[in-house]
Amino acid sequence: MTPNAADAAFPPLPAERAPHELELELLARWRDERLFERVQEARAGGEPFVFYEGPPTANGRPGIHHVFARTIKDLFCRHRAMRNHFVPRKAGWDTHGLPVEIEVEKSLGISGKPEIEKFGVAEFNRLCRESVFKYRGEWEELSERMAYWLDYERAYVTYHKEYVESVWWALKTLADKGLLFRGHKILPYCPRCGTALSSHELALGYKVVTDPSVYVALDLEHDGPERRRILVWTTTPWTLVSNTALAVNPELTYVELRKRTGAQWTIVLAQDLAGAVLGADWADRWDVVQAMPGTALVGMRYRRPLDWVEFPEAGERQVIVGESFVTAQDGTGVVHIAPAFGVDDYEAGKRHGLAFVQPVNARGEFDASVPVVGGVFFKKADPLIVEELKRRDVLWKAAEFEHDYPHCWRCGTVLIYSARDSWFVRTTAYRDSMVARSAAMNWNPPEVGSGRFGSWLENNIDWAVSRDRYWGSPLPVWVNDADPSEIQVVGSYAELAERLGRPLPDDFDPHKPQVDEYTWPAPSGTGTMRRVPQVIDAWFDSGSMPFAQWHYPFENREMVARQFPADFIAEGVDQTRGWFYSLLAIATGLGDALPNNAGDAPAPYRAVVVNDLVLDAAGQKMSKSRGNVVNPWEIMERHGADAARLFLVSSSQVWVPRRFDEAAIRQTAGNFLVTLKNVYRFLSLYANFGWAPSDADPAPADRPALDRWVLSRLAGVEREADRLLGDYDATSAARRVMEFFDDDVSKWYVRLSRARFWFPGSEPTADARAAFATLHEVLAVTCRLLAPFAPFVTDWMHRALTGASVHLAAYARPNTTGAEDEALEAAMDDVRRLANLGRAAREAVGINVRQPLAEVVGVLPVRPGQPQPPRALLEELSALLRTELNVKAVRWAESGDALVTLEAKPNFRVLGKRFGKATPLAAQAVGALGSEALQAFERGEPVTIAVEGAEHPLLPEDLAIHRRATGEYAVQEEGGLVAALDPRLTPELKQEGMARELVSRVQRLRKEAGLEVSDRIVLAVTGAPEVEAAVRAHEAYVAGEVLATSVRVGAGAADAIHPSNRQTQAFDLDGSAVHVTLSKDHP
């Protein structure tokens, strides 16, 4: 029996080879084989499982969180493909929008719209187009490196003119439905970028800031001689410049107070807030002059805090109005109104016909004409204004407070709420349908769909889709310059040419500035139709991908009919208000203009997996400023993509934030993969001596119980993993497989089977064949089960085992019915627990496993309603127990009562129902039952317990009976299972133990001598009489174990071995000195 490396059936997998190296080798192979394309072709006829790739922006570097999100996408796609679905994997790039413009601004060293205009929009956009793919190579390489399979050759690109045309079609379709309108609204606006932000962009940029908290006391106009002032609270002092009114709630009660020190003035504020503003003991220091309803204040006039800005001719000013949004939650119950700078303010302004002053320009600076703060950025004006308020004696008190305030999600500039002209999609018109669709989707985890996303949708506001920027899909809206109410929305390039009355040029580009040159006479007769200057929110681009990626409806109508809606998408939780929303808002608005999209269908995606953030090892968010960003390339190089993927998915459910701890990768996923490889290595080591799968292998039903057991477990795990992945529970699926392989396969099956793989002669025995075939099957199937998670090592191994790529295999075997054997699994479970108990018993008496013992007595628990395992099965499994515990015999006993004392443990759940408050007493009575009473009870004799003077019959479910050792045997018990070990050593057992000990020493010596495992030796042993006797008594055993062709024993035994190449060692064996000499036997 000699392994033949040249034609080894199972190639070696050296442990010292770094995962990185193995993975690179496989990547090269996959490229050569065009494996991804072949997988796609092989599944082309399968039922589609549609996956949409959310397009990344390629002008930033990919990070470890991208590896995480992409692992999730990839693994479900792989699983469905292995289920023989056709899974389209079209890549895409998000190429428009502010992020790109900001990058280019930075590279040019310019900032802001005026500088871009000065630089030239044509050249600026040309640079944007170039910059978009700055890191495209790195993205594609990282995708490949981590085995995220995507079709980059046919990627969709949002700036391509075909893509833009589809976006135009969508907007035109919405416009035709009356869902596109021009509005003047208060919007969050970035003064640096010069554009408004939509509500979902807003969500991306909240930061904790410290703002002033300012109370001002404004003089009320009245006839009396006394000064009366009204208290107003604001956190934006800079808006006081634009104050035109105050608002009170007509429903609230207000009080007018005078200080007890005899002040000649009074103040007014909401009664409920007096304590918060003036101190809890305000009543001790202030007299209530009068209490009044808010209605009494409405209509009163006051003097505004600052008079720097002229009021326009029109509109009410310096008046108190009634508004229901005013609450007694915080402030003073009096709200200052600046209609140009707040949503509520603006609405109130419209309702009450208030004057409108807007002294802040598009860059966020006060107009130069404003005193004190002219030219100052609005936020920087706050301290100047507070100073001025103090000077003018209107400041009541000023403090600071911390709160979240929105900032530009890209450039970080603090946003200003101000009135803008903007184009909107009237999403509120179909909000209910969006809510219904979302509710019909399979959200993972569900609470994101029902909670975070669902409740947010219910408060949906119209989508501001226009951006006052340059690099984006142009808004396809043309307006008559003589009559702004005359509007034409263009839905295709053909329509544009038709309006123009001439064909578009060959080098037609829909982007600014070229597109702005296309004008035509207004159909109404006077004026010219000119395109509005805005571009479209880039989120609208990415949300259009279900159809725009196919240039629908201009091309590929059948394709979209097949690939809409998506079965599955997966993105980070930050996309809730991003891509998840834009997809839903556009598709719902388009309705039956898209296929399979009528009514409240769960579209454009049926299932979503939402992943949470990747934090650093300390639980902190990763950010460039903290310097804790993990470089994915380094992780792959050190641990391999398999380990990284497996770690990210298995460490915790993907929808909870996970800590990324490099040490943990190695300790969990890395160690698991080492175990997987070791088991393969073990199989290949022995199989290469002459086994390969063949018809000579016994059928599974004819194999030993251990084999049937592991195959039964395998089938169960296979079924479970398939189901869990089908339910989008990747974490549980991965854990289930890993636990099975580590615990059942490596720690039990392989360990107990080791000897079976060693076969003498050139032909494996039937038992060896059974073992090989079983382990081979277990490994191959496990590779398939893990392939979606760890696509590299599983492919290597599956090829080594079967010759075929795992990625072309079916996930679960079609026919495993009957492979699962519940009774066998239950019996094995008992045996394993008995083995643990037996080992614990050995530990307790201090006899190590190498020393054989006479017997172990096993007792199985009585399980009501469940049959005991069949006798034959027990006998078969006893052999495992014998080996594992190194005992001569396993005896099964009906009860271990002779060996133990019985103790009763009360079952509180049952007793509690029966005895209520007396439960503790009943439990005490049960616990006090003696061993004899319990034995009688187990025999079926009636036993009663006394509780509060009454006798109650004891029922079987009232208690669990435990056993404690009493006799000579070492007894361990758990849950009714008993292992009782006979610790007595007979001279024969002692002798055998000695022989085994000697074998162990010889094996060590062999290894130190550098012998191959199959080398034969000659052996000589000299030592104390009892040692020599032991060797003589077990000579055949010793010779067989250490592959000795001859064993000499006694003084001078070593003389027969030539001194030139012999190894000698002296050691102490159980108190006796021994000399062992060995030499390689040259046949």
Added chain:
RNA sequence: GGGCCAGUAGCUCAGGUGGUUAGAGCGCACGCCUGAUAAGCGUGAGGUCGGAGGUUCAACUCCUCCCUGGCCCA
């Protein structure tokens, strides 16, 4: 300020419908094994289950309040 999620061993996580010895893996300690060997196996120590109240015969589990972290929103 509001909503959602989380807080269980040093670390990462499990712990239907409340039931009395709170589990696993990793790490650690000790030991075993030495023909899977830069592997394999066992045993053990470690927890007032974030805190305080409450409901109950009985609370990691249910209720209230609070604290801490994360996310989302105002």
